[in-house]
Amino acid sequence: MAAPGRYKEVLEWLLHVNRGRQVKLGLQNMRDLQRALGTSYTDSGYSSFHVAGTNGKGSVCWKLAKTLETLGLKVECCTTV
Numbered sequence: 001m002a003a004p005g006r007y008k009e010v011l012e013w014l015l016h017v018n019r020g021r022q023v024k025l026g027l028q029n030m031r032d033l034q035r036a037l038g039t040s041y042t043d044s045g046y047s048s049f050h051v052a053g054t055n056g057k058g059s060v061c062w063k064l065a066k067t068l069e070t071l072g073l074k075v076e077c078c079t080t081v
Helices: 004-016 028-037 057-070
Strands: none
8 A cells, every 4th residue: 555645646646647638548547546556456356346437337336236246246336426
């Protein structure tokens, strides 16, 4: 995990990274964030999904969770307003 002092630096970078530019699609932004924070999805020992966008996140997460549960996987959804 990143040192507490790095959090502010990374947050500032995130707030300004796309200012005045078109949004860059793909996973590279998340990989860059993980590298900046000193973490990796492979460090956690579990798989995760990041669902983003304007509309439909709740529905997508619910359908994904139910599909994975049907396959016998343990699922937890964390959402924010």
